[in-house]
Amino acid sequence: MPATPAWPPKSAPRLFVADVLSAGLAVRIEGNPAHYLARVMRVAPGDVVILCDDVTGEWAARVSDVGKRDVVVEIAELLRPREAVPDLWLCPALLKKDRFDLILEKATELGTARIQPLITRRCVADKLNLERARAITTEAAEQCARTALPELNEPVKLDALLAGWPEDRALFFADENGGEPAAQAFAASKGSPAAILTGPEGGFDDAERAAIRAHPQARPITLGPRILRGETAAIAALAAWMAISGDW
Known part of the structure; x- marks a missing residue:
């Protein structure tokens, strides 16, 4: 019986975004981050990316669309809350x-x-x-x-x-x-x-x-x-x- 793939995949790209994230939210990624996802990492609809917002924490998201200048993802679930930082x-x-x-x-x-x-x-x-x-x-x-x-x-x-x-x-x-x-x-x-x-x-x-x-x-x-x-x-x-x- 094949092993269950890890969730999220360890190879999933990681990015910080300006949006405050929540489950079900659609996020449009543009500029250099979109170029990185589409042209360097070559993500496709259904692929997983990891997003952080520096507010709520780290989220798994699925790619829903890859355009010429943007990538749209849908936030799936919270993986980790934002870490505590020493003062x-x-x-x-x-x-x-x-x-x-x-x-x-x-x-x-x-x-x-x-x-x-x-x-x-x-x-x-x-x-x-x-x-x-x-x-x-x-x-x-x-x-x-x-x-x-x-x-x-x-x-x-x-x-x-x-x-x-x-x-x-x-x-x-x-x-x-x-x-x-x-x-x-x-x-x-x-x-x-x-x-x-x-x-x-x-x-x-x-x-x-x-x-x-x-x-x-x-x-x-x-x-x-x-x-x-x-x-x-x-x-x-x-x-x-x-x-x-x-x-x-």
């Missing part, structure tokens, strides 16, 4: 494009709730293509079977970030000049809202460092005896926080 923000200074792309990708994989890009005096970049950045985080979430996306904000200057910082959120400052060991600091604040602040290629200047350290919510930390590049510092700090205080 951690990442505030990385902007880096060169390829290095900041890596931060966006890995921060999404690791499960940060919000990414707040930062502009400092020594940043080599002062702009971020937000649409492109969101495409990177979305693709990372799709590839890792996540049901939630990080909130991604426009870059802000350091002084604006500090001026508007919430009183109930610790700001762990990865300072190359030293501080409390990161693991010790993370463990002491376990269960509380937190954020991690990392610097640009050239590091923070003296005035910026002094302003951060003077902030009442700031907690300078060290990530060890080695000097880390900006993208490495952000990823390492996120991984350490998730291992100690997150959902690992």
